Amino acid sequence: DQVYLDLVGGWREAYEAASEALCAALKALTTSGTPSAPQATLTVFNPLAWRRDDVVEVELPQDWQSQQAVVLDGGEVLPAEVTEVSGRRVLRFVARDLPALGVKSYVVGAGEAFHAHTLAHGSNWIENEFFRVEVDAERGGGIISLKDKRSGRELVQPGRVANDLVAHKEYPELPGYGEGPWNIATTGEKHLASLEFPAEVSVERTPARVTLVARSPHVEAQRVSRITLWVGLPRVDFETCITNYTGSDWMFKVHFPLAVEGGRAVYEAGGALVARTFCPGDQDTAELAWTQDCAALHFVDLTVPLVIEGAVGIGGDVLGRLSAGMVEIVCPRTAAMTEDSHAAQMLLALSCVGVTATITYPEFRRFGDLAWDSNLPDLRIVVGGPETNEFSAHVITQAGKGVESELRDWVDNHGWAVALLPRLNLGLPEELPIILVWGKSAEQEAEACEHVAAQVRHLRRIGCLVPAALRETMPPGEPADTGVAIINRGTVCYCCYPDRTLTMALMRSCTGWPSGLWIDGPPRTAPDGSGFQLEHWSHCFRYALVTHEGHIKDAALARRGYEFNHPPLAHWGSPAAFASGTDVLAIEPENVVCTSLRPEGAATGLPLDQPLSGRVVLR
Numbered sequence: 001d002q003v004y005l006d007l008v009g010g011w012r013e014a015y016e017a018a019s020e021a022l023c024a025a026l027k028a029l030t031t032s033g034t035p036s037a038p039q040a041t042l043t044v045f046n047p048l049a050w051r052r053d054d055v056v057e058v059e060l061p062q063d064w065q066s067q068q069a070v071v072l073d074g075g076e077v078l079p080a081e082v083t084e085v086s087g088r089r090v091l092r093f094v095a096r097d098l099p100a101l102g103v104k105s106y107v108v109g110a111g112e113a114f115h116a117h118t119l120a121h122g123s124n125w126i127e128n129e130f131f132r133v134e135v136d137a138e139r140g141g142g143i144i145s146l147k148d149k150r151s152g153r154e155l156v157q158p159g160r161v162a163n164d165l166v167a168h169k170e171y172p173e174l175p176g177y178g179e180g181p182w183n184i185a186t187t188g189e190k191h192l193a194s195l196e197f198p199a200e201v202s203v204e205r206t207p208a209r210v211t212l213v214a215r216s217p218h219v220e221a222q223r224v225s226r227i228t229l230w231v232g233l234p235r236v237d238f239e240t241c242i243t244n245y246t247g248s249d250w251m252f253k254v255h256f257p258l259a260v261e262g263g264r265a266v267y268e269a270g271g272a273l274v275a276r277t278f279c280p281g282d283q284d285t286a287e288l289a290w291t292q293d294c295a296a297l298h299f300v301d302l303t304v305p306l307v308i309e310g311a312v313g314i315g316g317d318v319l320g321r322l323s324a325g326m327v328e329i330v331c332p333r334t335a336a337m338t339e340d341s342h343a344a345q346m347l348l349a350l351s352c353v354g355v356t357a358t359i360t361y362p363e364f365r366r367f368g369d370l371a372w373d374s375n376l377p378d379l380r381i382v383v384g385g386p387e388t389n390e391f392s393a394h395v396i397t398q399a400g401k402g403v404e405s406e407l408r409d410w411v412d413n414h415g416w417a418v419a420l421l422p423r424l425n426l427g428l429p430e431e432l433p434i435i436l437v438w439g440k441s442a443e444q445e446a447e448a449c450e451h452v453a454a455q456v457r458h459l460r461r462i463g464c465l466v467p468a469a470l471r472e473t474m475p476p477g478e479p480a481d482t483g484v485a486i487i488n489r490g491t492v493c494y495c496c497y498p499d500r501t502l503t504m505a506l507m508r509s510c511t512g513w514p515s516g517l518w519i520d521g522p523p524r525t526a527p528d529g530s531g532f533q534l535e536h537w538s539h540c541f542r543y544a545l546v547t548h549e550g551h552i553k554d555a556a557l558a559r560r561g562y563e564f565n566h567p568p569l570a571h572w573g574s575p576a577a578f579a580s581g582t583d584v585l586a587i588e589p590e591n592v593v594c595t596s597l598r599p600e601g602a603a604t605g606l607p608l609d610q611p612l613s614g615r616v617v618l619r
Contacts, residue, residue: 002518005532022569029103030573039109042071042091043580045569046098049587049594052563053096055230058570060089066110068207073106079116079231080108081206093208094230095568100583101597103575113207116231121203126210128229131236133212137201140164140193141214141225146236148547153259155484155547157500160257161194163227165240166503167219168251168282172512175286180512181533184251184291188284191219192255199225220247235564236545240506243538246528251508254543256486257501262479263302264325264378265496266354266552267294268561273354273552275305275325277376279495279503290370293495293505298561300494302502303483303552305354307461308379308433310420310474319466320474322422322433324378327357328367330391331383342449343383349453353460354552362391368430376430381452384445385411385438395434398424403467410465411440416448420464423473435464460551485557487544487564506541509534556590 030043044056060069060082071080071093080093091108098104120127125134127149134145142161147154156162168190174183193199199216214225226239242252266275279292308322327350331343343359350357356375358367366380367373386393386404396404399421410417416439425431437452439445455462466474486494486504493505516531518524530536544564548555578584587594 002520005524026569026571027573029575029577030571031576039107040572041574042106042108043103043571043573043575044095044098044106045103045571046101047566047569048559048562049101049585049597050559050590051100051583051586052098052559052568053094053233054098054563054568055092055233056095056568056570057085057090057092058572060091062089064089064110068111068113070109070111070113071106072109073104077114078106079114079207081113081208083206094232096232097581098568099581100586102582102584103578103580105575105580115207119205119210119229119231121205121210123203124201124212126203126212126227126229128210128231128233130234131229133227133229133236135201135212135214135227136161136194137214138198140195140197140216141199141201141212142194143227146545150234151482151547151549153482153547155259155545157257157259160501161192162256162258163225163238163240164255165193165218165223165225165242166253166255167191168253170249170251170508170510171285172249172510172515174289177289178513181508181510181515183285184293184508185285185512186251186282186291187286188282190282193218193223197223199223218242219250221245234546235560238543238545239540240543241538241540242507245509245538246536248509248511248530248534252506253495253503254506255501255503256484256545257499258302258484260302260304260480260482260484260500261477262304262321262323263483263500264305264323265494265502266301266303266305266325266483267296267494268299268301268558269295270297272351273305275354275356276496277326277374278498280370281497288370290374291495292370292374293493295492296488296494297492298565299485299487299557300496300502300504301483301485301548301552301555301557302496302500303485303548304479304481305460305552306350306456307479308420308435309461309463310422310466310471311463312471313465314418314463316465319471320422320476321479322379322420322475322477323479325355326375326377327355327379327381328377328432329357329359329381329383330362330366330389331359332389333361342446342453346381346383346449346453346456349456352553353456355456362389366391366428366430368428368432377432379433379435381435381437383437383449392436392438394426395421395424395436398426399467400469402469406467406469407436407438411438415440415444416451418448418452418462418464420466421470422466422475423470435462460553481550483548483552483555483557485546485548485555485560487546487561489542489544489565491541491543504543507535507539553591558593559590562593562595 071078132147136144142164169187171185173180174185197216199214204211211228222243224241228237304323306324310319347357419436421434515533
């Protein structure tokens, strides 16, 4: 504990220095102004390099007497609310079309607020233009229905509960390994709000939002959950508060059982999309040590990064489709020796659509055993025929003489084959579908691999022939062409179970070494005498849900994550440095973000002694 507490002073100093710099920057962007009724000018700065709609929050002065406010965007009146937050009176509204890295001014006055007609609610449901959310008080105030009104899709699995707060009991130390604070050490015991803690549910309605509030006890704590829909904003905002916590060795997670057929968990990792394996679930780590929880920068999207299409021949009737997020490419060493090899080109194409791929050699142990591997693939791509790849020979033998004969005929007649073998018993820890890429010659095999890579890059799918003897083994189901993402604000640890329950960890409370350890000086404790690592105080966590149609690469989810983590900044006064409503720096295309900027030759930030004109576009 002590080493982290010693750092708190430095963290606080950095926070205060950054706050002072931010305040000075906002003042430089505006003329000085003191808000007062009946009218004042508010300037809102968008810190991101693309246009956006989002929630603006600004503190009102103490002498602001009105309980309501009117916000004017040009000649348009925007829905706005005046509310109390931690003893401060604040104004909130959804700003429209904020310019890229620019400012927009609004006129704020006292008066009767404009109410949006697109918001609706009942005793246990809320609705805006984009979503309808329904909760069940008897099931902990969890979500029993979350409908995307644009697509008509229900996002929660039938009979399940989303935004379910779950307490997972942990060992003080990971059995056999120790270091409890650094390892997740679940015992298998868990307590779900939806099963054990009925809630008191209420609804808040303001001119700008509707919010469902659920209050209930939980494991050694109280819980308050808030689910908010803002007018005109296609996002569901969540806040979960765990208050008056007094326990130890518990990990709290929120569970979202999502209805995404064939969905795989794709994590935002820095500047990349990385598919991760399913987690085993709520296991006892004394029996299976590794839970497979992984960190994401801003979001995890449950979606289908790659579709495998099985057909009668190439271009024939489609027999079925599979989804994949993680792939093992098994190829001879000679086919994977350089970055220009056809196996490496397939791997690169897969990574470009969010699929995690690994090249292994035939003589190696296959991926699929959690005792050894952190990545469990959904699919194996086997490169080479039985003459050049010993694992391919094993696959062909197990598939049977009929399959081998059909594929040899196809290769002889067409030069190469890309065949899907949906279900074989190969005696492996994890039996997976196999795509066999088999060429008559080395050149034709390379051509087949290039064909696969091109399909992945341009179509996000792989079309395969299915041998006649295996067509009955094609599994049912149609992978969804959509996705549901959970965006975090600092709670970066996620896990997705095989039943498509996406979980996000909120907090842990560990007694394992070095919890409570004090090296020098008098020990310090929380007010109740407990060590700080037990976290015996109240905690609030914010996160959000967004959806998309189509492939994740086209969904601009990175921007949605930055928007939730970098809200607009507001300051009283008129724009000074930039013209209101003008883009200062715009980034194209949508899958690009800009997180920092310094003009050439400038030692520090953007000089603001002269008003800027024009618009800079980076492509």
